[in-house]
Amino acid sequence: MDIKSYDKLFINNEWVSPSSSATLSVINPATEACIATTPEGQKADIDAAVAAAREAFDQGPWPRMSASERADCMTELSQALQEDIPGLASLITQEMGSPMSFSTRSQAFSPIIVLDYYAGLARQYAFEEKRQGMVSPVVVRGEAVGVVAAITPWNAPLFTLMLKLAPALAAGCCVVIKPATETPLDANALAEAVAKTSIPPGVINIVPADREVSEYLVSHPGVDKVSFTGSVAAGRKIGAICGEQIKRLTLELGGKSAAIVLDDADLNKTIPEMVMAGLMNTGQACIAQTRILASKQRYAEVVDAVAAFVEKLKIGNPLEEDTVIGPLVSARHRERVESYISIGREEGARVVTGGGRPGHASQGWYVEPTVFSDVDNNMRIAREEIFGPVLSVIPYGDDADAIRIANDSNYGLCGTVWTEDAERGLAIARGVRTGTYTVNGMSMDFTSPFGGFKQSGMGRELGTPGLEAYLEFKTINMPTDYPLG
Template sequence: MAIPGGPYEFETQQIGRSATEAEEPKMKWNHDLYIDGREVESSSAERITVLNPADEEIIGTVPDATAEDARRAIEAARRAFDTGPWPQTTPVERGRAIKRMANILTERHPELHDLIVAETGATVGGNSIGTVDFIQCAGAVDAVHWYGDNLHSALDWVEMGLPVGGLSGMGGTAVVREPAGVVCAITPFNFPFQINLFKTIPAIAAGCTVVLKPHPWTPLDAYEIARAATDAGIPPGVVNVVSGGAEVGNLLTASPLVDLVTFTGSTVTGRSIMANAAATIKRVKLELGGKSARVVLGDVSEDYAASVGFTDVLAHCGQACVVQSRLLLPAHLRDAYVAGVNAAYAAVKIGDPRDESTTLGPLIRAEQRDRVERMVQSGVDEGASVLVGGRRPDHMKYGYYYEPTVLMNARNDMRVAQEEIFGPVLTVIEYSGEDDEAVHLANDTIFGLAGGVVSANTTRAFNVARKIRSGYMAVQTEVNGSVAQQPPGEDQGPGWGRAPSSIGTWGAFGGFKQSGFGREWGKHGLAEFTELKTLTWS
């Protein structure tokens, strides 16, 4: 479907196939830069071509922006912050505007859904983890509704101290929250719409202005966010979008006109951003890589442990920083686990992400698939063995597909156990089943983003989870039957049987160690975009 009012057209241009092979004309989205409340031309004629990772067809183009383009966007955001009305509006007023924006995004859900599937290759089926609507689209928009509804009360915007008497009369103190300023937001390719919203919305909710630089592989949905902000009456310059590569990112993160940088991506890039920001002592918020461990404790039964962790790497083809891609398995459960994974693997359907029966879609690009292949080979070279998967599916002629892969006989010092693969690969490390060894192995990494603990005893699981140095931990208590046998809703915690929604409105998401610092989601994510000021009066 077409996005109302959006710059789109029908195209039949394709990559790697003839016109007779096409089933139907494909949608194509074309954008210019979004600066000061409207699309404007880039100073360069170069364009970035955006591909659908499922079939390798062109779905759109955006400018390959220059440093001059980035400066224009920064200046627009600076102007909107320094002289515009937005930072001086009240939380109630900003909340109303964000609620209007949420309603617009909700109305455009069908079109956004189609765009996100085409841009990311995310699966739509309700029986697969990481579906478009739960995480990528509708669930993310639910968070925008939350900010619109709760902004006025989410934080203590003004904290008044008690008045006190003095020699010159009465006096007192107030602590107020003010917007941090101009925000540069740089986002990754895996969950672009969700992460673009989770950075842009809390920032503007706090009264900041934003320059958003989406990943060059997935830039299209960022423009729909900016357009929705304008349509909601949010002033020009508050939300700006600049598409481009490293040149644009370097200028944004080093500019003295930018007050805060928020970045989600690799730890390597995070280090570079910190170095760029250091010269102007700007605030930096980083959500970086992970090599999260799911710990199966020694009291878990064979039936329950049979396929723990396998479905994790099916979530968006393993392209998620929180995927628990390292499984710590008690050695006595090995045989049961091998049998369980073989059974689960047989039920996997790889294919078109638009098909509701598909459980595994494509990786984002050929480069990413090549990296996954190299990493799996490195594991084999170091002594691991491939239990299932480990290759490209034979039946997929087009698209960047790779079979879900489980590596057995791995050690915690292997590359596949220490480096983020960002693909559908699970590394299984056997251990004694003793809690102290599990904690040691889980913490033996530079990362500390997420993880999980599975046990037959909730108290034992929580005690282990508290000892693991990660910003997010999931505790799972054994119930009757294996994980793979649980129907939808059985493993969701409070609200069993209800479709999960409003991801990003609760908790505090972020990492320890080299997984970054700062927090996202809900009131904690909102607070990151504010500064505390103390006012005294007499």
């Protein structure tokens, strides 16, 4: 897949000229070179995209198709995306620095799995059911919520986009996608795939834009629902706008997940997978297990094992298959991560390994993977989302204390527990207030709901709840003699 510049926006199934000459430069974080440009959408472009989506929803065929017909179109889109998965992975790696070992699986292939799942669910889901009510028969319908604004982040751009787009399409919604300014190219690649399908005009529209224009999209009267993945600060602002307008909303926000290492864990098996659950995508993942909770009896042993593993990880060119740690997405983000490393030192935590920039990387926004020990859960590095390759090892007493520390957070997105006793692990999982939990591993089940407790968000993506987030439910009361058969 060639990386190329664009001079038009994808609106109403056409590449149309933008309303201004403003452009976005896409910078490869490994080389600091501009690899492409694309138009920067303005309010007039949002108006055009929302108008196209509004017309497609109010007058077009998409929400009036059968669910199976929509599923057929979604399958066409899946096939179009599958034409060059390696190229798609490489494109995202060059956009935001994700190592290819992560990009191929999680950045390029996982979105297709999600799309295929919702195409299958659309064929099976009962969008209309006849039921016997308390007094008379009823017909319960799930109807598309309308025009959706899908606002996505830069860290997993196509995957987080598909978490919104796939269920919205299955439900019969029309969508305006606002990709992050750092990563508009994969969204344009999606547009090129859409153009190869039978998806009608106006169903999918894409406008990269800055925060001000994004806020305009959120508040646009033509938008019925907003689905946002990103920071708590931005989510709070979006939530306020949607609350004022009584607009439907799904928020997937930050995380500060805890990996609990029980005292019976086999560290030889645990450490490699657990550490990578914290450093995946160079730590730029909302689900990253960045707090490692180790029992006081084995604390020093866990710290040493984590540090020894981290020290062996290859830092370098993300296009090389054996690279594990790539660059951060931008110079500004690297400064943010480095500021937290400084804060950790000031708070009294000890850097066991890392803590600086790799000496061999003269170009690129790299930070060494960093492990802190002697961390108290009240420290900022244990409470605030750093979104970089920084792990904090925190001691605990017994199982109840581990659960207490894991829950002592404003976040509740994910978590893991590592043990030789699955039932003990399940007991821990039941006690931690977080949306997704894994015993002896780190996984997301795409057929099951994903989302956060507390400030990690509102609503759920994936699974049947992810589809129902794009539906309005209508109850029609029928005459008492209406047949249910």
